[in-house]
Amino acid sequence: MARGYMGEILNIDLTTGKIETETLDEKMCRDYIGGYGLGAKLLYDRMPTNADPLGPDNILGLLTGPLTGTPAIIGSRFMAVGKSPKTHTWGDANCGGYWGPHLKFAGYDGLLFKGIADKPVYLLIEEGEATLRDASDLWGKNVSELEDILLARHGNDIQVVSVGPAGEKKSLLAAIMNDRERAAGRSGLGAVMGGKRLKAVVVRGRLSVPVHDSKKINALRREYLRQKTGFYNTLHTWGTAGITHDSALSGDSPVKNWGGAGTVDFPSERARRISDDAVIAVQDYKAYACYGCPIGCGGKMRQDTGEFALTLNGGVGHKPEYETLCMAGTNLLNDNLPSIIKLNEICNAEGLDTISVGGTLGWVVECYENGLLSAQDLDGMEMRWGNARAIVDMTEKIAKREGVGAILADGVKAAWEHFDHIGTEFAIHIQGEELPAHDPRFTPGLAMTYYVTATPGRHTQGGELLGPPGLELEPRDKYTYSGHANNHWKLVTTMEMVHAAGLCMFGYLSYPAQCIPDQLAAVTGWDFDLDEVFKTGERIFTMRHIFNLREGHNPLTRNMPGRMIGAPPLKEGNVKGVTVDIKNLNNEFLTKLGWDIHTSVPTEAKLSELGMDSLLADRAKWNVPAVD
Amino acid sequence: MAVTIKVPALWRSAAGETRQVELPTGNLADVLNALVEQFPSLGAHLFDEKGEVRSAINLFVNQEHVRFRGGLSMPLQDGDEVYIVPMISGGSR
Numbered sequence: 001m002a003r004g005y006m007g008e009i010l011n012i013d014l015t016t017g018k019i020e021t022e023t024l025d026e027k028m029c030r031d032y033i034g035g036y037g038l039g040a041k042l043l044y045d046r047m048p049t050n051a052d053p054l055g056p057d058n059i060l061g062l063l064t065g066p067l068t069g070t071p072a073i074i075g076s077r078f079m080a081v082g083k084s085p086k087t088h089t090w091g092d093a094n095c096g097g098y099w100g101p102h103l104k105f106a107g108y109d110g111l112l113f114k115g116i117a118d119k120p121v122y123l124l125i126e127e128g129e130a131t132l133r134d135a136s137d138l139w140g141k142n143v144s145e146l147e148d149i150l151l152a153r154h155g156n157d158i159q160v161v162s163v164g165p166a167g168e169k170k171s172l173l174a175a176i177m178n179d180r181e182r183a184a185g186r187s188g189l190g191a192v193m194g195g196k197r198l199k200a201v202v203v204r205g206r207l208s209v210p211v212h213d214s215k216k217i218n219a220l221r222r223e224y225l226r227q228k229t230g231f232y233n234t235l236h237t238w239g240t241a242g243i244t245h246d247s248a249l250s251g252d253s254p255v256k257n258w259g260g261a262g263t264v265d266f267p268s269e270r271a272r273r274i275s276d277d278a279v280i281a282v283q284d285y286k287a288y289a290c291y292g293c294p295i296g297c298g299g300k301m302r303q304d305t306g307e308f309a310l311t312l313n314g315g316v317g318h319k320p321e322y323e324t325l326c327m328a329g330t331n332l333l334n335d336n337l338p339s340i341i342k343l344n345e346i347c348n349a350e351g352l353d354t355i356s357v358g359g360t361l362g363w364v365v366e367c368y369e370n371g372l373l374s375a376q377d378l379d380g381m382e383m384r385w386g387n388a389r390a391i392v393d394m395t396e397k398i399a400k401r402e403g404v405g406a407i408l409a410d411g412v413k414a415a416w417e418h419f420d421h422i423g424t425e426f427a428i429h430i431q432g433e434e435l436p437a438h439d440p441r442f443t444p445g446l447a448m449t450y451y452v453t454a455t456p457g458r459h460t461q462g463g464e465l466l467g468p469p470g471l472e473l474e475p476r477d478k479y480t481y482s483g484h485a486n487n488h489w490k491l492v493t494t495m496e497m498v499h500a501a502g503l504c505m506f507g508y509l510s511y512p513a514q515c516i517p518d519q520l521a522a523v524t525g526w527d528f529d530l531d532e533v534f535k536t537g538e539r540i541f542t543m544r545h546i547f548n549l550r551e552g553h554n555p556l557t558r559n560m561p562g563r564m565i566g567a568p569p570l571k572e573g574n575v576k577g578v579t580v581d582i583k584n585l586n587n588e589f590l591t592k593l594g595w596d597i598h599t600s601v602p603t604e605a606k607l608s609e610l611g612m613d614s615l616l617a618d619r620a621k622w623n624v625p626a627v628d
Numbered sequence: 629m630a631v632t633i634k635v636p637a638l639w640r641s642a643a644g645e646t647r648q649v650e651l652p653t654g655n656l657a658d659v660l661n662a663l664v665e666q667f668p669s670l671g672a673h674l675f676d677e678k679g680e681v682r683s684a685i686n687l688f689v690n691q692e693h694v695r696f697r698g699g700l701s702m703p704l705q706d707g708d709e710v711y712i713v714p715m716i717s718g719g720s721r
Contacts, residue, residue, distance in 0.1 A: 234638055242637065246713040250686045263691040268634075268711065276637045574686065574693045 001026050003212040004066025004523040005034075006109050010130055012123060014196050015056055015115030019130050024109060030526060031611060033500035034065035034109065036092050037540035039081030040454075042112065044547050053085035053188075054170060054195040056115045062103070062161065062176075062201065063110035065502025069101030069209045069291070071221045072519040074507035076100060076290040078161075078178075079499060083551075084187040085195075086172045086411060086432040090454040090547040091187030095161075096290035096504055097179035099203065102159040106205030113196055122162075122200040124154065128207075135199040140165060142349040143177045144312045150202055158204045164351025167194030169401045171409035172432070173356040177348065181318035182290070182298075185353035186433065187455055188411075212525035220518050224511045225294055230469040232295060232510035237280075239287075239297040240322035244275035244330065247322070251442040251575035252465075253330045256385065257362035258428050258439070258563035261573020262330065270335040274325045278337060284316070295506055301341070308342035308392060312349055320344040320354070326437035327358025332365055332391055339388035343395050350399035357395055359434025360412045364394065366426040373419065379403040428561045433457035438465055440582075441566045441575040444478050445488055447582045448589050450564065452555050452600075453492070454544035460505055462495030463488065470512035481581035485592035488585075493537030500540050538593070539610045542602055545595075546615060549622035554600050556586070556627045598626040629653045629706040633663055635670075636712050642669035656687065657700040659710065673714070686713040 001007045001024065011020045032038045039061045051057035060082045067075040078100030084091025103111070107128035120135035138146055143164045150160050160178070167174035167190035174190025175183040184190075211217055234242040247253040248262035248271035256265045272278060280299065288298030304315025320328075320340050324347075328340050347354045361383070367373040368383040375382055379397065381390045397405025407418045413432040416423065428435050430450060436459040440447035445464030453461045464487065467473065471494065473487045497516055498508045508516070517528035548555065562568065566579040590597045594606030601624065607616055630650045635643045643649065644667065651662045660681070664671040676682050687694045688711040694702055704710070 237638070246636065246686075246715065249688060249691065249711060250713050250715055252715065263688070263693075267691055574688075576696075 002029065002066070002524040002526055003210045004070060005029060006104050006107055006207070006209065008108055009110040009112060010108055012111060012113045012130075012132070013115045014113055014117040014121065014132075014198060017132055019132070029066070031536070032540055032543065033497065033536060034068075035063050035077070035079035035500040035502055036081060036496065036544060037500035038110070039063050039079060039092065040090065040540065040543040040547055043081060043083075044543065044550065046112075047083065049550055051083055053083040053088060053192060058083045058114070058192055060113045060189065060192050060196060060198070061110060064100045064104055065500055066524050067519060068502030069104040070211055070523050071217050071292065072503065072523060073221055073224050073511055073515060074290070074293045074295070074504040075502050076293055076504050077499075077502045078103065078184075080176050080184045080189045082187075082189050082192045084189065084455070085170075085191050086188035087456060089431070089551055089553045090544050091189055092455055092544075093176065093184035093186045093189050094460065094499060095176070095178050095182050095184035096293070097159070097182035098291045099159040099161050099178040100502060101291045102203045102205060104209050105207050106203040107207055111201065113198060116195065117197040120197045120199050122198070122202060125201070125203045125205070127205055138199050139168060142312070143351055144180050144349055146200060147180050150200065154202055154204065158202050160200055160202050162200035162351070163190045163194045163198075164349060166350045166352045166399055166409065167191055168199070169409065170195050171352065171398070171401065172411050172414065173352050173360070173398065173409060175347075175351050175353045177351050180313070181348040183348065183353065185355060186458060190351050190353075211523050213522045216522040217519060220515065220522055224515045227512055228294075228510055229512075230510050231506065235295045235297040235506055235510065238276045239299055239319055241279040241319060241325055242276045243322055244279075244325045245271040247326065247437070248330045249574070251573055252439055253326045253437055254428070254435070254439050255330055255573070256333055257331060257366045257426055258435075258561070259366070259426075260333070261570055261576065263574065264572045266330050266333055266335070271330065273335040274329045274337050274340060279319060279325070282337070282341070285319070288318070290504065293504065295510060297506055303338055303341050306338055307389070308338040310342065310345045312345060317341060317345040318348060323437045324354040324358070327355050328361070328391060331358055331362050331437065333385040334388050334391055335386070336388035339392050342392050346392070346395050346399055352399055355436050356411055356434045357398060359428055360398070360408050360415060361391060361394060362428060363412045363415060363423055363426045364408065367419075367423040370423070372422040377404065377419070425562060428563060430456035430561070431558045435561070435564060439575065440564055440580055441570070441578045444481065444580045444585065445484055447565055447580050448488055448585050449492070451558060451560065451582060452586055452589065454541075454548055454555075456555065456558060460495070462492035464491065467491055468494065468508045468511070468513040470514060479578065481584045482588060484585060485588040488589050489538070489592050490534060492541055493534045496537035496540040497533050535610070539612065542593070542606075542610060542612065545600070546602075546622070549601060549624055550618065552624055554624035554627065556598070556600055557625055598628070599624050631659055631704045631706070631708045631710060633659065634709060634711045636714055638714065639670060639673050639712075642673065643667045653704050653706055653708075655701050655703050656689070656694060656710070659704055660700070674712070684715045686715060687711070688713060
């Protein structure tokens with residue numbers, strides 16, 4: 001077996017309680033690497049078509065990559081995979097912290113859960129030995145309380161992934177949490193985990209991850225650490241909070257539920273209050289770094305007094321990310337930083353995705369402001385732009401599924417359906433996934449990412465906003481809607497490799513692109529260069545898409561929120577007048593991928609080129625609707 | 629007669645740790661050149677090898693993007709505020 005892998009995964013049947021060890025197939029690992037890639041292949045092979053995402057046939061995977069837990073920059077990540085109950089198609093999410101490396105130290109590359117337990121359980125893995133334990137006394141605990149109990153029960157050297165009460169209640173906005181305040185937030189996979197009555201996975205181990213060339217990987221780490229560039233300084237100084245002000249001004253951030261302009265509706269003096277220095281000036285600020293990370297973009301801060309005092313962990317909580325600062329701040333015209341820090345605490349403790357919460361609240365506020373929802377509809381709450389108190393209180397209701405929160409807990413699409421389709425233009429989602437805090441009217445290439453990728457509405461899946469230093473791209477004007485396919489392909493395929501290898505996207509943005517193949521080769525012993533990275537990444541991108549094809553899903557049939565592409569265009573701000581020709585962008589990209597531009601089905605030649613001949617026989621069964 | 633340049637947080641160390649710089653009026657190109665003359669380290673951040681403003685830099689005058697106001701040749705008035713917004717993007721959850 002190639003190095004970098006522990007060589008085994010566990011299959012856990014929660015219905016029967018059976019746990020089986022499985023040796024990883026080396027060829028499959030070479031073709032799909034790990035993380036999202038290996039997950040897509042395994043779940044495609046093992047799940048039936050049309051499985052209920054909250055039923056026993058859905059498999060929840062928690063997977064690492066071969067670089068997780070090694071000296072690679074930055075080998076900290078684990079990936080969650082499964083059929084999403086939000087979109088009813090492929091779902092995945094990604095998290096740092098320490099759990100991923102420690103799963104490998106405990107002996108395993110990944111865990112696949114099927115079935116549903118008849119009562120709450122947690123999985124305990126200690127030095128390779130796995131047992132399912134009763135979690136009846138843990139059910140209902142928030143993430144922080146849970147970790148306190150588990151640390152006291154099993155020792156300080158464990159790592160925990162868990163769901164909070166939101167996942168237990170199967171909120172489609174539920175996240176899978178790690179280290180109290182790190183989240184695998186998207187695709188509603190927290191609901192899948194909670195729906196299986198799986199409260200937590202606790203790991204402890206002291207194994208080392210085997211490495212092909214230990215001298216080489218350590219030398220590479222030292223060499224690349226000296227080459228910090230790109231996004232490094234921002235992340236090291238402020239974390240992602242460093243861009244909140246600039247993104248509000250430039251048009252990168254959605255403003256006023258995607259209907260406003262930063263320079264008009266959230267100008268500099270307001271945006272400054274929730275950005276960079278203002279964020280790290282909060283009391284007792286200390287940086288937080290995930291496993292092996294030299295950047296340390298996370299942070300903890302104290303807010304134990306005032307209207308929005310934190311109530312957990314002695315009043316200390318995690319610094320909100322840019323996504324949270326924007327979706328609960330800029331996008332809701334809320335410049336009250338303490339309220340956003342409090343919202344972050346609620347979401348972390350209850351296990352909720354802050355992007356989705358913010359996006360859902362955007363619809364609520366805009367409907368309220370336009371008289372489509374009344375205070376009576378909203379349990380007496382005045383959901384106005386910038387009403388920090390109401391924003392926090394409604395988040396609490398969503399977390400507890402209380403009152404109208406019971407509806408909103410399943411996101412903007414469910415809320416729109418429940419309220420008889422009011423405010424359609426205010427519902428900013430694709431296929432149920434609320435859009436994140438980067439506007440394709442500022443970065444048109446993101447429109448392709450949001451619309452075509454297996455998981456819609458995701459800014460971390462590669463695209464023109466987020467490129468690594470040293471990746472050769474052709475110079476292109478972003479507002480000329482042709483000629484971008486080659487660049488987009490490189491960006492998307494390299495990002496797929498990041499998420500398969502177990503690397504952090506922020507390492508990808510801070511260190512030269514060449515470090516991906518160099519580190520993979522040094523750790524696994526396989527030959528890798530950038531061309532091989534592109535090709536393997538394309539295979540993984542295609543495999544995730546094929547999962548959806550088998551479900552009968554053509555991404556070209558997805559809904560398209562007009563505000564995402566400027567239909568109609570904004571009249572003010574830096575991106576006024578912009579309407580993205582997404583059809584032409586998509587057509588060119590699909591042509592580059594070798595996918596039919598009406599059905600999105602890859603050609604036989606493309607499947608063979610990618611070494612996916614085993615799927616040729618399935619191709620005839622992918623019955624998807626065609627578009628014009 | 630002066631305009632105020634707002635220095636991006638990330639570039640402050642190259643500008644003597646200052647958040648804003650007051651410079652005489654002129655057109656925008658003149659003002660940017662004067663900024664770099666005062667703080668030479670900012671030159672590499674602002675301009676590429678051809679001496680043009682880097683494509684990842686957004687320039688705003690009084691919070692409106694300069695491309696709507698004539699670009700680098702736009703004349704600046706007393707009291708104008710110039711925001712330099714470098715887009716080195718990101719955001720993650």
